[in-house]
Amino acid sequence: MGVLDGKVVLVTGAGNGIGKECALAAAKAGAKVLVNDLGGGAAGGDEGSAGPAQAVVNEIKAAGGVAIANSESVTNRAAVRAMVEQCKDELGGLHAVINPAGILRDKMFHKMDDKDWDMVIDVHLNGAYNVCRASIEHFREQGEGSYVLFTSTSGIIGNVGQANYSAAKMGVAGLSHIIAMEGAMKGVRSNIIAPFAWSRMIATIPIKDEASRVRVERMQKFMRADQVAQLAIALAAPATKDEKGAVKDSPTGEIFVARGNEIFLMSQSRPLRGLAKIEGWTPDTINEHAMAALRPSFVGIGATTSVFGWDPV
Numbered sequence: 001m002g003v004l005d006g007k008v009v010l011v012t013g014a015g016n017g018i019g020k021e022c023a024l025a026a027a028k029a030g031a032k033v034l035v036n037d038l039g040g041g042a043a044g045g046d047e048g049s050a051g052p053a054q055a056v057v058n059e060i061k062a063a064g065g066v067a068i069a070n071s072e073s074v075t076n077r078a079a080v081r082a083m084v085e086q087c088k089d090e091l092g093g094l095h096a097v098i099n100p101a102g103i104l105r106d107k108m109f110h111k112m113d114d115k116d117w118d119m120v121i122d123v124h125l126n127g128a129y130n131v132c133r134a135s136i137e138h139f140r141e142q143g144e145g146s147y148v149l150f151t152s153t154s155g156i157i158g159n160v161g162q163a164n165y166s167a168a169k170m171g172v173a174g175l176s177h178i179i180a181m182e183g184a185m186k187g188v189r190s191n192i193i194a195p196f197a198w199s200r201m202i203a204t205i206p207i208k209d210e211a212s213r214v215r216v217e218r219m220q221k222f223m224r225a226d227q228v229a230q231l232a233i234a235l236a237a238p239a240t241k242d243e244k245g246a247v248k249d250s251p252t253g254e255i256f257v258a259r260g261n262e263i264f265l266m267s268q269s270r271p272l273r274g275l276a277k278i279e280g281w282t283p284d285t286i287n288e289h290a291m292a293a294l295r296p297s298f299v300g301i302g303a304t305t306s307v308f309g310w311d312p313v
Contacts, residue, residue: 002030003237008091010083012036012074012131013101015052018150018197021229022098023056027065029233032091035060036070036083036101066091074101074127081134094138096146096236099131100195109163117164124168128175132190136179140186143245147190148235149176151255153304156194156266160303169194173255177268180253187245189252191235194266195228196259196312211305222312228258260312272297 009026013019015037023035035056039049050071060067068090072079087094103123105116128149139145154162155169172192179190207213239250257264275290300306 002028003233004096005030007031007095007236007238008034008087008093009096009098009236010034010036010087010094010131010135011098011100012127013038013099014056015039018100018195018225018228018232019098020052020056021225022100022148022232023067024060025226025229025233026096026098026236027060027063027067029237031096031236032066033060033068034070034083034087034091035067036072036074038073038101039071073123074099074130075122077130077134080130083131084134084138088138093142094135095144095238096148097131097135098148098232098236099128100150100232101127102150104162104165106161106165108161112163120164121168121171124165125171125175128172132175132179136183136188139188140183143187144238145183145188146236146239147176147179147188148232149190149192151176151192151194153194153196153257153308156255157304157307158301176255177253184247184252185244187239187241187247189235189239189247189250191251191254191256193228193231193235194255194257195225196223196257196308197225197228218311223260227260231256231258231263259308262313 004026007030009031011019011023011026011033014023014035019037023033027033035053037053037056039052050069053069053071057067057069068086070083070086072083074080084094101123103120105120107113107116132147135145149172151173152165152169153159155166156173158166176190176192179188183190207216235251239247239252242248255266255268257266273294275293277285277289281290
């Protein structure tokens with residue numbers, strides 16, 4: 001008996017990488033799966049193909065599961081609403097959304113084109129909005145629903161050359177938290193994963209020095225998409241609820257990192273230190289006193305590797 005027996009799960013970006021592994025794992029856990037994938041390249045902007053989504057459906061069916069394919073873009077709001085209806089009409093309902101669909105358009109911010117900014121924001125942030133908005137009323141009405149959205153350490157920690165991606169992924173983190181807050185009394189949860197895993201998107205990152213080459217090789221060897229999928233399925237599973245139907249004990253509004261066989265719960269913004277001056281502050285006293293006192297608690301501008309500096313387990 002799987003943790004998703006009798007449930008229907010919509011997985012976006014499921015033709016390759018993390019999305020594919022989530023779709024396969026959801027089916028293995030007992031769910032009926034709508035496999036969505038535009039079938040485009042890792043950088044987006046192309047017409048796409050129905051082939052990748054259908055190939056995953058065929059793999060699920062060959063293993064005895066139930067799945068259907070969809071090759072629309074998460075950026076198309078009408079198409080996303082149709083995905084939700086397709087789940088209900090062809091699979092009998094919808095109980096969880098797993099949304100790893102994404103693209104990369106990396107460039108230093110001072111060289112970034114408007115198109116590169118708009119496309120990444122559209123796929124990641126607007127795409128997350130679209131899949132959540134299209135399904136949230138259904139989840140609330142049935143008193144059950146789980147969102148597993150995807151952020152990135154490029155957003156919650158930082159990475160040079162990814163201002164568009166980082167901004168979008170931080171926006172998804174904020175969206176997930178508010179959905180969790182507003183949905184808790186209706187049995188609706190939302191959590192978010194920052195994955196470390198080899199994927200087509202990671203493969204597009206340019207290797208500029210020996211350190212980045214070693215880091216990418218380590219990710220390819222030790223951090224797999226199927227490991228991320230195990231956490232996604234756990235979060236997609238039905239919540240524990242109290243007698244009134246509100247979420248109880250099950251995680252919601254949290255940010256997790258999946259890295260090889262490691263799972264981390266990430267902190268979210270809370271005050272670190274505070275200073276008060278009875279007579280009030282001036283710019284000079286802020287710089288001379290407040291900043292000096294707060295400096296030991298500054299987070300700094302280190303990239304992801306400065307935080308996760310050890311090899312994955």
